[in-house]
Amino acid sequence: MLKGGWSAEREVSLVSGSGCAAALRAEGFEVTEIDAQPDLGENLSRLKPDVVFNALHGKWGEDGCVQGLLEILQLPYTHSGVLASALAMHKERAKAAFAVAGIPIAKSIVASRQAASETHLMEPPYVVKPVAEGSSVGIFIVRKGDNRPPEALRASTWELSDEMMVEEFVPGRELTVAVMDGKALAVTEILTKGHAFYDYESKYSEGGSDHVIPAQVPDEIAATAMRYAELAHAAMGCRGVSRSDFRYDDTVPGKPRLIILEINTQPGMTPTSLVPEQAAYKGISYAKLCAWMVEDASCGR
Secondary structure (H helix, E strand, O other): OEEOOOOOOHHHHHHHHHHHHHHHHHOOOOOOOEEOOOOHHHHHHHHOOOOEOEOOOOOOOOOOHHHHHHHHHOOOEOOOOHHHHHHHHOHHHHHHHHHHOOOOEOOEEEEEHHHHHHOOOOOOOEEEEEOOOOOOOOOEEEOOOOOOOOHHHHOOOOOOOOEEEEEEOOOOEEEEEEEEOOEEEEEEEEEEOOOOOOOHHHHHOOOOEEEEOOOOOOHHHHHHHHHHHHHHHHHHOOOOEEEEEEEEEOOOOOOOEEEEEEEEOOOOOOOOOHHHHHHHHOOOOHHHHHHHHHHHOEOOO
């Protein structure tokens, strides 16, 4: 079980990994938990596991790097392979693939953090975020009437990517769809509490958000979201489980708009995570979901 690592999402990964490890032991698997560090290759070569359950999130664990190491070591592993992981982690390149697949996307540009911090590169309202981070890390909403981009972008303590995406702000509701083995499970609406969007705190703090499953949206919108999630999973070349996030803009009567924001190739598996909830809604327990991931593991993904 790979967990932890050294990305900005380390703490989330530790919780995901510990939960999955406990569930797998309950299913009869022998599990060794590894807090992934730069000596990971040496440790894996020594342990020679039958399967590597990758519960890492963020850079190095989710962007194709660890996947490439596992391919070299010829160790079967869970979730998506090198190409899908790298492509999905870079939000702008992923959006290009979504567009080719016919999935609506929001307008965006990529710029340096310095450029994004100096002046509005897009008419507000817009969103600015690192182009290759997950878990809503480093995301800011620039409102109409804001004189300047966020002050935090100019901070000397900034430790995230210096490549930023500036994207039009799409009003409306947060929807998400998990895909398991190529098939969409359900549509969840995410209702945040006291937050402008589904940020890091909303995702991982207890009571930070409410998850409504199935989402109370028109049947046509739900069906479209599930179809788009399956298309996104296929367009990326994903394997195992993925989760696609959407904005459903129903603010203009008679002109609904559903756009994809991103796809997560290694979605969270914490107690507040969305994929386990959707699996449970379909009658698949947390332990059975983890066991399926192990059984689905392979190389050449």
